[in-house]
Amino acid sequence: MSKSPAYDALVAHHRRVHDLEHLQAIATWDRMTHMPPAGGPARAAAQAALTVLIKQLQADPTLAQQFEAAAHEPLLGDAALNFARMRQARRIEAAIPATLAERRELVTGAAMQAWGRARQDDNWDNFAAAWAPVVAVTRESAARLGDALGLQPMDALLERWEPGLRMARVNALFGQVQGWLPPLVEHALVAQANSPPPLEPVGPFPAAAQKRLCEQVMALLGFDFDAGRLDTTQHPFTGGVPEDVRMATRFDETNFLPGLIGTIHETGHSRYQQNLPRAWLGQPLAGPHSAALHEGQALIFERQLAPEPAFCQLLTPLLRQAFGSQPAFEPDNLARLLKRIRPGPIRVAADELTYPLHVIMRVQIEQALVEGQIEVDDVPAWWNEHLQRLLGVDPPAPFSQGPLQDPHWVQGMFGYFPAYLLGAMVAAQCFAALRRDVPDLQAQGALGNWLAPRIWQQGARHDLDAMMQHATGEPLSDNALRTQLEQRHGRSN
Amino acid sequence: MSKSPAYDALVAHHRRVHDLEHLQAIATWDRMTHMPPAGGPARAAAQAALTVLIKQLQADPTLAQQFEAAAHEPLLGDAALNFARMRQARRIEAAIPATLAERRELVTGAAMQAWGRARQDDNWDNFAAAWAPVVAVTRESAARLGDALGLQPMDALLERWEPGLRMARVNALFGQVQGWLPPLVEHALVAQANSPPPLEPVGPFPAAAQKRLCEQVMALLGFDFDAGRLDTTQHPFTGGVPEDVRMATRFDETNFLPGLIGTIHETGHSRYQQNLPRAWLGQPLAGPHSAALHEGQALIFERQLAPEPAFCQLLTPLLRQAFGSQPAFEPDNLARLLKRIRPGPIRVAADELTYPLHVIMRVQIEQALVEGQIEVDDVPAWWNEHLQRLLGVDPPAPFSQGPLQDPHWVQGMFGYFPAYLLGAMVAAQCFAALRRDVPDLQAQGALGNWLAPRIWQQGARHDLDAMMQHATGEPLSDNALRTQLEQRHGRSN
Numbered sequence: 011m012s013k014s015p016a017y018d019a020l021v022a023h024h025r026r027v028h029d030l031e032h033l034q035a036i037a038t039w040d041r042m043t044h045m046p047p048a049g050g051p052a053r054a055a056a057q058a059a060l061t062v063l064i065k066q067l068q069a070d071p072t073l074a075q076q077f078e079a080a081a082h083e084p085l086l087g088d089a090a091l092n093f094a095r096m097r098q099a100r101r102i103e104a105a106i107p108a109t110l111a112e113r114r115e116l117v118t119g120a121a122m123q124a125w126g127r128a129r130q131d132d133n134w135d136n137f138a139a140a141w142a143p144v145v146a147v148t149r150e151s152a153a154r155l156g157d158a159l160g161l162q163p164m165d166a167l168l169e170r171w172e173p174g175l176r177m178a179r180v181n182a183l184f185g186q187v188q189g190w191l192p193p194l195v196e197h198a199l200v201a202q203a204n205s206p207p208p209l210e211p212v213g214p215f216p217a218a219a220q221k222r223l224c225e226q227v228m229a230l231l232g233f234d235f236d237a238g239r240l241d242t243t244q245h246p247f248t249g250g251v252p253e254d255v256r257m258a259t260r261f262d263e264t265n266f267l268p269g270l271i272g273t274i275h276e277t278g279h280s281r282y283q284q285n286l287p288r289a290w291l292g293q294p295l296a297g298p299h300s301a302a303l304h305e306g307q308a309l310i311f312e313r314q315l316a317p318e319p320a321f322c323q324l325l326t327p328l329l330r331q332a333f334g335s336q337p338a339f340e341p342d343n344l345a346r347l348l349k350r351i352r353p354g355p356i357r358v359a360a361d362e363l364t365y366p367l368h369v370i371m372r373v374q375i376e377q378a379l380v381e382g383q384i385e386v387d388d389v390p391a392w393w394n395e396h397l398q399r400l401l402g403v404d405p406p407a408p409f410s411q412g413p414l415q416d417p418h419w420v421q422g423m424f425g426y427f428p429a430y431l432l433g434a435m436v437a438a439q440c441f442a443a444l445r446r447d448v449p450d451l452q453a454q455g456a457l458g459n460w461l462a463p464r465i466w467q468q469g470a471r472h473d474l475d476a477m478m479q480h481a482t483g484e485p486l487s488d489n490a491l492r493t494q495l496e497q498r499h500g501r502s503n
Numbered sequence: 504m505s506k507s508p509a510y511d512a513l514v515a516h517h518r519r520v521h522d523l524e525h526l527q528a529i530a531t532w533d534r535m536t537h538m539p540p541a542g543g544p545a546r547a548a549a550q551a552a553l554t555v556l557i558k559q560l561q562a563d564p565t566l567a568q569q570f571e572a573a574a575h576e577p578l579l580g581d582a583a584l585n586f587a588r589m590r591q592a593r594r595i596e597a598a599i600p601a602t603l604a605e606r607r608e609l610v611t612g613a614a615m616q617a618w619g620r621a622r623q624d625d626n627w628d629n630f631a632a633a634w635a636p637v638v639a640v641t642r643e644s645a646a647r648l649g650d651a652l653g654l655q656p657m658d659a660l661l662e663r664w665e666p667g668l669r670m671a672r673v674n675a676l677f678g679q680v681q682g683w684l685p686p687l688v689e690h691a692l693v694a695q696a697n698s699p700p701p702l703e704p705v706g707p708f709p710a711a712a713q714k715r716l717c718e719q720v721m722a723l724l725g726f727d728f729d730a731g732r733l734d735t736t737q738h739p740f741t742g743g744v745p746e747d748v749r750m751a752t753r754f755d756e757t758n759f760l761p762g763l764i765g766t767i768h769e770t771g772h773s774r775y776q777q778n779l780p781r782a783w784l785g786q787p788l789a790g791p792h793s794a795a796l797h798e799g800q801a802l803i804f805e806r807q808l809a810p811e812p813a814f815c816q817l818l819t820p821l822l823r824q825a826f827g828s829q830p831a832f833e834p835d836n837l838a839r840l841l842k843r844i845r846p847g848p849i850r851v852a853a854d855e856l857t858y859p860l861h862v863i864m865r866v867q868i869e870q871a872l873v874e875g876q877i878e879v880d881d882v883p884a885w886w887n888e889h890l891q892r893l894l895g896v897d898p899p900a901p902f903s904q905g906p907l908q909d910p911h912w913v914q915g916m917f918g919y920f921p922a923y924l925l926g927a928m929v930a931a932q933c934f935a936a937l938r939r940d941v942p943d944l945q946a947q948g949a950l951g952n953w954l955a956p957r958i959w960q961q962g963a964r965h966d967l968d969a970m971m972q973h974a975t976g977e978p979l980s981d982n983a984l985r986t987q988l989e990q991r992h993g994r995s996n
């Protein structure tokens with residue numbers, strides 16, 4: 011007989027929830043890729059019904075008893091760690107009463123609708139009226155979570171995405187970047203203006219040919235097509251479950267680069283998913299520990315590997331096969347296209363050099379908003395001021411290209427933005443360590459072979475710094491990112 | 504306040520189960536059309552987890568109390584009828600104890616695996632060993648259901664597919680067909696041998712062009728693409744939910760006819776699904792009452808409408824557009840191809856004239872098996888004897904073209920086969936009534952406009968005979984089928 015029956019019951023509960031969330035994941039994938047338009051309301055009702063059932067499973071009083079009992083059972087090694095992760099997740103969940111969770115659903119639903127309309131009408135006031143309750147719910151959640159976890163409000167929100175990390179550390183890291191990056195951008199823009207521009211690929215690029223190309227590149231990058239697939243959607247994403255990863259991207263027939271780059275990015279997320287530890291499937295320990303680590307895996311493929319000369323050499327013949335031969339497809343030109351700098355108002359369209367500044371301004375604004383230093387109506391002015399100061403970009407007229415460009419805050423997803431720049435640091439630091447450890451980057455699967463044991467197979471064993479220590483020998487810092495961006499865009503370029 | 508709170512709670516329960524089954528339907532559709540191979544085990548676990556949850560919802564003791572209380576509430580009209588359907592479904596469910604249901608899952612799972620192997624190895628004995636427990640479980644279920652419903656065992660199994668119909672009636676109807684059909688087949692074969700054969704279409708027929716053609720034909724037949732879609736699969740099916748119907752078919756590049764005919768058949772199922780009454784969505788009253796009615800809708804499109812000269816005239820330009828011009832695509836030749844008779848061992852490949860005889864032999868064998876007149880090992884001999892006697896077909900050597908050709912009995916799906924021939928009667932009787940009611944069959948949507956109020960919108964209000972009475976003015980009989988087959992293949996042909 012088991013010495014830890016209560017813990018075993020909790021393991022079974024998590025596995026059961028994982029199985030039910032599998033169906034949610036496939037239903038969501040289908041909604042984004044295949045569902046015919048009239049199917050929406052029925053699908054929303056169906057997914058809501060399952061969400062309610064899962065919440066009921068989690069509210070089962072026997073579960074509370076099992077947590078109580080398992081705390082006194084002899085758990086060793088991974089089991090002890092897994093139980094700690096279970097408890098922390100439950101603590102976070104328990105801190106938000108059902109009424110607040112329900113209110114959050116209602117106000118974010120309304121805000122998302124208002125957001126869609128506001129982007130069309132460019133009407134801030136109507137949006138702000140629908141968004142203010144989301145900010146209120148977020149502040150209340152942050153306070154309750156903070157009380158339960160003994161954390162400041164913004165740290166409490168961060169804890170959901172970056173367990174163990176605090177805003178003081180994030181702000182210190184980001185402050186460093188804010189020191190060295192703007193002068194580098196300025197320098198790089200001057201250097202770029204003094205060189206002839208890269209050759210532009212000439213379209214059209216038929217969507218079907220782009221999709222075949224993307225599948226070839228995914229195969230090259232080690233995506234397992236026996237356990238996943240690529241589809242077409244409006245907003246690129248990686249979904250599904252570790253055993254069956256659903257990747258989706260979109261294609262612009264006048265420009266193949268966004269589709270290809272998006273695919274390379276999502277392939278990083280996908281390979282992480284496909285290689286998470288299977289022995290713990292369905293348990294907290296089997297998941298990624300942090301949003302920054304997940305984002306980091308995508309950025310290693312997109313921003314570290316892709317612009318490498320060795321990788322561009324592999325791309326050239328595939329591009330010729332897909333679209334015919336063009337001088338723009340030569341490896342050198344591809345690398346220049348991938349590293350081109352173009353400061354602009356849109357985060358997701360930003361280059362590797364200006365992207366961190368977009369993230370920093372988001373984090374500064376969300377922190378001020380959560381902590382009550384500013385209110386909803388102050389956001390546009392703060393936005394424009396930051397954009398001008400950090401990026402030198404003159405604020406564009408429409409809100410849709412300003413504070414309405416991202417859906418994160420509309421959905422109440424505060425505390426996620428740091429992951430985008432922390433992930434860039436993760437990516438650069440891992441890639442630098444890989445270069446040190448593996449002389450031949452061109453070797454088949456070198457990147458995946460390096461990441462698999464060091465990051466992917468570790469699941470949620472370590473927090474962000476411990477994971478980076480394990481993988482690269484150092485805790486997280488901005489050093490590798492700085493070195494790499496300076497090499498690519500600075501004096502040594 | 505409601506005067507029927509217990510009934511209202513039952514309505515909410517059915518709606519909830521319907522919502523959860525929506526996710527099962529989409530997951531099943533995905534499994535058959537898109538899922539990568541390695542996703543199988545995780546998907547099976549996920550769907551099993553939801554099945555268990557649904558079963559737990561149904562086993563909730565408060566549900567039993569609600570049934571008890573609702574029986575004393577003042578229910579009128581449709582609500583009373585809906586409650587009656589709920590009660591009958593629960594009676595059927597309650598008659599099978601959980602242990603038997605679980606055993607059934609286990610033995611059918613094993614039998615399905617053995618079936619797959621046996622079809623490759625052509626080994627009856629190994630299959631029979633795995634199948635015998637399925638037959639045993641079926642007999643036990645039939646006995647328990649029969650006790651609970653006051654029915655003979657085979658009638659009890661039939662009740663799940665054809666509520667209110669009894670085997671005595673089925674056997675009487677089928678006995679009639681067995682009287683007039685074999686001489687008609689003989690006559691038609693002689694007549695066919697004395698005419699020049701229809702022209703064979705010349706391939707190849709690329710799958711992509713076939714898919715576009717099928718989608719055009721679906722649109723022509725009134726399929727609502729805003730609320731459904733067509734995909735590719737190994738075994739044609741109609742799935743999804745009424746608000747989002749998922750049709751799937753397969754394509755043979757050497758012969759477009761099976762894919763096209765399969766699509767027309769499934770479009771009949773789909774239009775029924777898409778037009779079931781929405782006001783009762785999720786309730787028993789919103790479903791089709793009988794398997795024969797569902798099969799009948801598919802056969803009206805496939806076997807009644809498709810071979811009509813008016814419809815073949817619409818097909819010809821679409822075929823030319825898809826595959827170029829060929830003499831075989833002329834309307835007259837198409838009609839002849841669709842009505843060609845070719846007796847053979849395979850039910851799903853059978854023509855309209857010999858198909859009923861395949862069904863009759865299945866029904867005779869399954870009845871003998873359920874009632875214990877024969878045992879598992881007697882099936883091959885019975886099969887060969889029936890095939891020779893009813894169809895004049897010399898039994899083929901491999902079991903895969905004999906008793907292993909259909910999966911129904913392997914899955915314990917006894918009592919379904921009658922639906923295929925009852926459905927042919929439904930189709931012929933409705934089509935004859937339509938001809939009588941609507942002079943211009945070529946009128947846009949004539950068939951759907953006729954069926955929608957008479958069958959589709961009725962949901963599960965009437966049993967099979969009452970529905971046919973409502974739609975055609977007569978209870979179900981073999982008259983219209985006989986008249987039509989004699990006109991197409993008999994002396995007046």
